Amino acid sequence: MSEKVSDSAQVTTKSSRLSAMIKKTAAGKVAPENTVLVWPNLVYLELICMMVAVSVILFLSLVAPAPLEELASADTTPNPTKAPWYFLGLQELLVYFDPWLAGMVLPTLMLVGLILIPYLDPNPRGKGYYTFSERKFSMLVFSFGLGLWYALIFVGVFFRGLDWSWYWPWDDWHVHQPAGAAKLIDLEIILQSSLGLSESPLITLGRYAVTTANLLTWVILGAFYGIGFTVPFLFFRDFYRKLGFVRYNLVMFFFISMMGVPMKIFVRLLADVKYVLVTPWFKI
Amino acid sequence: MLSLLQKIREAVNKTQVFKSIFRHGYPDTDGNRALVMFSNIILHLHPVRVRRGALKIKFTWCLGGLTFLFFILLAITGVILMFYYVPDTRRAYNDIRDLETVIYFGSLFRAVHRWSAHAMVFSVWMHMTRVFMTGSYKPPREFNWVVGVILLVTTLVLSWTGYLLPWDQLALWAVTVGSKMAEATPFIGAAGPFGPELGFGPENDMAFALLGGTIVGQSALLRFYVLHCLALPLITALFIAVHFWRIRKDGFSGPL
Ligand code: HEM
Numbered sequence: 001m002s003e004k005v006s007d008s009a010q011v012t013t014k015s016s017r018l019s020a021m022i023k024k025t026a027a028g029k030v031a032p033e034n035t036v037l038v039w040p041n042l043v044y045l046e047l048i049c050m051m052v053a054v055s056v057i058l059f060l061s062l063v064a065p066a067p068l069e070e071l072a073s074a075d076t077t078p079n080p081t082k083a084p085w086y087f088l089g090l091q092e093l094l095v096y097f098d099p100w101l102a103g104m105v106l107p108t109l110m111l112v113g114l115i116l117i118p119y120l121d122p123n124p125r126g127k128g129y130y131t132f133s134e135r136k137f138s139m140l141v142f143s144f145g146l147g148l149w150y151a152l153i154f155v156g157v158f159f160r161g162l163d164w165s166w167y168w169p170w171d172d173w174h175v176h177q178p179a180g181a182a183k184l185i186d187l188e189i190i191l192q193s194s195l196g197l198s199e200s201p202l203i204t205l206g207r208y209a210v211t212t213a214n215l216l217t218w219v220i221l222g223a224f225y226g227i228g229f230t231v232p233f234l235f236f237r238d239f240y241r242k243l244g245f246v247r248y249n250l251v252m253f254f255f256i257s258m259m260g261v262p263m264k265i266f267v268r269l270l271a272d273v274k275y276v277l278v279t280p281w282f283k284i
Numbered sequence: 285m286l287s288l289l290q291k292i293r294e295a296v297n298k299t300q301v302f303k304s305i306f307r308h309g310y311p312d313t314d315g316n317r318a319l320v321m322f323s324n325i326i327l328h329l330h331p332v333r334v335r336r337g338a339l340k341i342k343f344t345w346c347l348g349g350l351t352f353l354f355f356i357l358l359a360i361t362g363v364i365l366m367f368y369y370v371p372d373t374r375r376a377y378n379d380i381r382d383l384e385t386v387i388y389f390g391s392l393f394r395a396v397h398r399w400s401a402h403a404m405v406f407s408v409w410m411h412m413t414r415v416f417m418t419g420s421y422k423p424p425r426e427f428n429w430v431v432g433v434i435l436l437v438t439t440l441v442l443s444w445t446g447y448l449l450p451w452d453q454l455a456l457w458a459v460t461v462g463s464k465m466a467e468a469t470p471f472i473g474a475a476g477p478f479g480p481e482l483g484f485g486p487e488n489d490m491a492f493a494l495l496g497g498t499i500v501g502q503s504a505l506l507r508f509y510v511l512h513c514l515a516l517p518l519i520t521a522l523f524i525a526v527h528f529w530r531i532r533k534d535g536f537s538g539p540l
Contacts, residue, residue: 035334035336036334037318037333038321043330045339045346046349050353054357057354057357057400061392061396065384066397066399071451072373072377073453073456074456087461091461099475100468100470100475104465111433114412117429118425118426118429119426124422126419128418128419146413
């Protein structure tokens with residue numbers, strides 16, 4: 001069949017350009033022995049992949065058609081009201097954070113953090129192949145964040161029932177869980193009573209009465225970021241030097257903020273803390 | 285038998301109609317295989333040759349291509365669904381009921397649309413994970429990663445806006461949850477930090493802009509419909525075009 005080339009008039013007129021194209025790749029410098037023609041090698045692979053995927057979608061559509069519930073009504077609120085699964089991570093965060101954090105600030109940080117990844121990772125190794133050992137830090141941080149995201153979605157999908165309470169698969173999902181015995185309290189109240197601090201404000205800024213305990217919670221939050229920024233700077237000089245000043249501060253800001261999310265979850269679950277910091281305008 | 289088929293094919297390949305469309309013979313020679321790649325607009329997304337390593341399924345897991353396929357499936361089934369759907373709170377739900385019960389293949393088109401949407405959200409996350417794990421965002425592909433994150437966002441927003449359209453309980457309350465979050469946007473949300481201080485109330489804040497009102501009602505349905513069926517698909521298609529263009533320009537990161 002290979003004599004066919006000369007049959008076609010178009011091929012002869014374009015032959016010089018064509019023979020160059022047959023040998024060249026998009027990547028340019030690669031030796032032709034290491035490359036193959038896209039038709040049929042890649043095109044057929046894509047065709048097969050496409051047919052398998054379309055079959056799976058058709059199969060799923062036939063066995064599990066799209067759901068349609070009752071007509072929308074503002075009068076009856078379903079319990080629980082669940083967002084689509086890919087947003088249940090955010091909805092699950094609502095248990096631990098106020099909506100401005102769970103629904104707006106944290107997702108924004110997540111997306112900005114994702115966008116910045118290529119500019120924050122100066123490691124030239126591990127480009128174009130799977131490797132863990134050559135880029136441990138970036139792999140661990142990314143996997144941690146992604147794992148946290150999927151874990152939250154998983155909990156939202158499989159463990160949240162009536163009133164957004166926790167249900168095990170073997171619980172009766174039609175019965176309300178008894179209201180939790182523990183009452184949630186703010187960190188500053190815990191500090192106030194356990195350290196015996198005065199309730200009268202040190203200073204009053206408009207609506208904001210700053211008590212000693214409240215000031216302490218600011219210090220704790222500041223220390224969380226402060227320690228996070230300084231420890232690697234002091235003890236992992238190599239890490240700092242590789243990143244440089246700007247990158248280092250951005251990486252640490254996103255890293256510490258990300259770690260703050262599971263920290264708050266733990267503080268809530270272990271010590272029933274509602275907010276770690278309270279101001280008249282926002283609560284964390 | 286085979287030779288008969290071959291004869292028919294050769295005869296077809298010689299006709300004026302075939303030549304006017306394809307401009308080259310059947311791609312069974314290196315020359316025609318190269319020509320087919322740059323004379324066909326869809327195949328032209330590819331280069332003529334790729335490195336062997338790029339073919340390894342275990343490198344890409346076909347995930348970017350699958351995401352694109354689901355987008356195409358969604359566009360096709362979406363156009364069909366649009367024939368039967370009117371974004372009016374008084375009839376939207378009944379239109380979906382008709383699709384499920386009266387219209388030939390209506391239920392199937394709706395199911396394919398919905399499953400493709402789930403699949404696209406899933407595969408876009410997986411694709412991003414793959415790109416990260418192979419370090420394919422490293423220079424010179426930093427900007428294509430940024431384009432990718434934009435595609436991730438438009439994919440999620442597309443799914444979410446589509447969720448409202450059936451106007452059933454699932455739709456209304458899922459979107460209500462989302463609009464509560466918009467209300468809490470710092471500085472520009474009525475219930476967000478510093479929102480009220482800056483003069484934002486329920487009648488002019490972020491949630492109001494999203495819903496076109498203070499509740500999830502007719503204006504919200506119309507907004508979501510226009511975003512879902514027109515604005516977002518166009519934006520997504522545009523960014524996909526940029527994404528693919530950049531892959532061609534930067535070359536593919538796969539192994540040798
Ligand atoms: C609608 C969404 C998207 C579509 C249709 C899409 C499509 C594709 C396709 C077909 C490829 C070729 C290789 C492959 O199949 O894996 C690719 C590569 C790539 N994608 Fe995407 N993608 C999307 C979203 C994303 C996202 C969310 C990211 C990252 C945040 C991303 C980053 C990249 C990068 C950096 C490459 C180059 C990979 C390499 O050279 O190895 N894309 N994309």
